Amino acid sequence: MTTPFLQIRGLRKTYDQVVAIDHVALDIKQGEFMTFLGPSGSGKSTTLYIVAGFQEPTEGQVLLNGKSLLDVAPNKRNIGMVFQRYTLFPHLTVGENVAFPLRVRRRPESEIKAKVEKMLELVHLADYRDRLPGQMSGGQQQRVAIARALAYDPPLLLMDEPLAALDKKLREEIQFELRRIHQETGVTILYVTHDQEEALRLSDRIAVFSQGRIEQVGTGEELYEHPSSRFVAGFIGNSNFLPVKVEQMGAGRARAIFPNGQAVEGDARAFAAGSEGTLMVRPEQMRIRPHATSAQGLAVTVRDMTYLGDSMHFAVQTPWEQELAVRMAVRDGQGLCIGSSAVLEWDSQHGHVFA
Amino acid sequence: MLLDYDRLGGWRWGLVGVGTVVMLFLLLPIVFIAALSFGDSQWLVFPPPGWTMQWYQQLLTDPVWVNALLTSAKVGVIVTVLSVVLGLLAALGLARSRFFGKSALQAFFLTPMVLPVVVLAVALYAFFLKLGLTGTLTGFVIGHLIIALPFSIITIGNSLQSFDSALEDAAMICGASPLEVKWRVTLPAIRLGMFAAAIFSFLISWDEVVLSIFMASPTLQTLPVLIWSTLRQDLTPVIASASTLLVAFTVVLMLLASFLKKGSRQ
């Protein structure tokens, strides 16, 4: 087996009493777009800064192509980075900002000129070469920052919430460009965000952070379809969480009962029989029927319905008075109205039982 | 605001009146001196019966005055350079590091601002007598530097404070060594603060008189000292012209400083 491109091994970082990250381990393939996703304070930036060299881990190792990065000074790591805050040098023109990493590397003038031209074309800002950063919008500045970070062909590009300060439309525009740049350059990207939609849109794989640890690593689809914990399920996409009591564990499946005594089946990891748990079902994987069509159905009352154009959104109430969200195609929702009794159904492989 | 200028009504004119009186009070002596320096009366009659440039001619041909002018300029330039360089190093150290006793050190650096200059002058005089530094250029430079340095540290420190240190991180990861980061990113970003510090330092040295009187010798004195000592012997319009030159140069530097401030806000 070949060694992975970037290996993060057993990272731990503490500030006095605060544990910022613990047991963070991850292998990243060359050319991969890997996103760190997680709530504020979950340790995404800390992990990224250790890779960049701004911070030293208390424990653990970071290897690039099998060689330790931690022994290398930050300015010798040859890594590109884009920050959340605008960090273009205010006294240099756009062109000179992009040229900066090449100048400190003492590259010949002709090479610098050609490279700056090429990088500005990559981010579609060729006409802005002689502008000062202060004369550009936030989105343009971040694109220049990307050009600067890629000018020296770093094998690895780190991005810490580079689009967080931009409005939604601009953010989507640059996300699109980022995908294109990733494909054109083939650079490996470590990207930090707390926006799950952004993570799904951009990434090959996503590492979900929670309280200083990685909860789960996988493609967007894997995380969405097979979340390994209640936290991941709640963080990616919308979910309904129903209280259950586990009765019996089979091979990867659990039999459980709802508070009203009704039995249900779902995917599950190891569970002790008799323990309390949660059954998670996505809103769009539930159906509301006027009458039961299968054994696994829950009697509910329709509380609210909203027409959203491409779909309908329902709020239904369970026998134990919990409100659940359901999304269905408009035509499937016909014949239902507020206050009517109905049956809520889903395929048992779409139910996940968590602790 | 309660005391908004636009809402003062009749009081407004009173305010304008008081402002005008204060301004005249501050400016009239200077205008008076400037007028006298061009007047042709030996006895400083006001208003001058006629106009002449002869006092300036005398000033610029008398070796004693010219020497004093040159000494002032020389001391001023050396103090400026040292004050900016040392101020920069001190401000960088205070802004970018955390160590025990930092705030005490910070306060210590600023003591010359609150200490009465006379006290400082007497202390330095006694000390420099022992070292044989009175009446030397070095004596002037050290004395003025002590007064100028706090202003440099404050001015440069303020511009470091408003400078985002993430820029240094960005430069570092771009491949710049710590020294290159300072040279190519930090210094250009705070250059206006450094210019301001330079101008203030020069001005402080340029019109410093208390310390200078203690440091001066008959052969080495600055312009303010010479004005003061000449004044004690006789009253000649040459003093008026020297004073006018002093003020004119100060005004030019102040204007430069305010332009810089405007530039940094854009």
Ligand SMILES: Nc1ncnc2c1ncn2[C@@H]1O[C@H](COP(=O)(O)OP(=O)(O)OP(=O)(O)O)[C@@H](O)[C@H]1O
């Ligand atoms: N310099 C520091 N001193 C003390 N604690 C710190 C320091 N930097 C980070 N922490 C703590 O480490 C934890 C992880 O912080 P980190 O910045 O990595 O989170 P994050 O996932 O990037 O969050 P965000 O989305 O808000 O940027 C937090 O609990 C934070 O309070």
Ligand SMILES: [Mg+2]
């Ligand atoms: Mg962060």
